[in-house]
Every structure is written in structure tokens, then in C-alpha cells.
Amino acid sequence: MLYRVELFRDARQALASLPDKTRWQVSSKIDVLASEPRPRGSKALQGKHQGLRRVRSGDYRIVYAMEDDRLLVLVVKVGPRRDVHR
16 A cells, blocks of 8 residues: 655755755655655654654655554655754
8 A cells, every 4th residue: 555645844845955866865765655654774753753753864864754544654854863853
């Protein structure tokens, strides 16, 4: 089953500001979430970010939420590791 993937405005803007090669790598990882919303290497976040998951793409992180009942993946944030968990 395929999930629909939507990006929040901030995530879209962050993705658009990445260098071309990095944008392609991160976009590819986001596309995979449609067919596999819990890919190997993804982790559930704790604390104030509980309910969100993150997946790595090189030095960048993709933070997202899933709604299994609606088959929806919401990409909340895209950015370098040091900035994405703030």
C-alpha cells in the first residue's frame, strides 16, 4: 500500500534551499517513505517530539509523522542534524 507524502511549508522551503546533489538525495529518501513509512534505520523520537519519527539522509535528517489510518506521511522538518531536533 502506498502512503501519500505531504511536506509542511517549512520542510519544502528547507528542501528547496539545499544544494542540488543533497536535495536529490533527501528527495529520494522522502519518496521511499511513500512505500515504506518505517524504513530500516528510522527511529521514533522521544520527549517533546514524541509521535514523530526521523530518518537519516547523509548529514541531513527528515522528521515526519505518520497517520496509518489515512495512509499519510507528513514531513515536518528537513535539515542538518544539529538543527533539526530544536
